[in-house]
Amino acid sequence: MQLIGMLDSPYVRRVAVSLHVLGQPFAHQPLSVFSTFGQFQQINPVVKAPTLIADDGTVLMDSTLILQWIEAQAPGSRLTPADAAQHLHDLRLTGLALAACEKAVQTVYEHRLRPAEKQHAPWLDRVGGQLDAAFAALEAELARVPLAAVQEALTHGGIATAVAWSFTHLLLPGRVDAAAHPCLEAFTKAAEQLPAFRACPQT
Structure with missing residues (x-):
């Protein structure tokens, strides 16, 4: 999977840290919604950070929704308390x-x-x-x-x-x-x- 966005965004960083905690490998493209707007737009026309590209090519956005999907792909490791x-x-x-x-x-x-x-x-x-x-x-x-x-x-x-x-x-x-x-x-x-x-x- 690929994570698109700059780590100076708290939403991008939230996802990146969570991926590391969950042990999920990913490639990071540090694209800016400002200085590299056109390049970002080619990946996600909405130009919203973070953007995540799943292995099947599906483009997701919004840190909470991305993390909801990621956690479902990480069997045996969760960031959501069970209690x-x-x-x-x-x-x-x-x-x-x-x-x-x-x-x-x-x-x-x-x-x-x-x-x-x-x-x-x-x-x-x-x-x-x-x-x-x-x-x-x-x-x-x-x-x-x-x-x-x-x-x-x-x-x-x-x-x-x-x-x-x-x-x-x-x-x-x-x-x-x-x-x-x-x-x-x-x-x-x-x-x-x-x-x-x-x-x-x-x-």
Whole structure:
């Protein structure tokens, strides 16, 4: 299978890390939806990252749908907790982390793609508040139920959480106070040292 997209995208990196954890071999094409738009468009006319090309040529997109399919192809290895209560908790972590990614991406796009005189302050304030709320909720969840930064214990929620925190600090340095989120900071620092994360550097 082939994974298309840049690892500085949290959604692409989420899939890449998950593939490594699940032991699924893949080829990576680091195409940008900006600088290599035309080349990306030839593979997927929608030009959405991540894009995954299955072995039969089927083109998939959206990180959650891609991971749903990948996990079904990985017998004996899962990122979804088997216990119903743990699964529910993991879905909450995943949803919060993906919300944080979305709001961070929206902030980056507003600052980088829109001229300064056309940036909409109320929109940035609203998105910033949503970003803060997502990370505050994640911090509370990790304080209540700590995540183990062990590759064999990683779940969809754990991977998405670490990827979201790292992405936000890379693209929006200083925007979210690490000292105010000690559980998130400690878990992500430890997760970034695991083989699956080190194999997929975001820079």
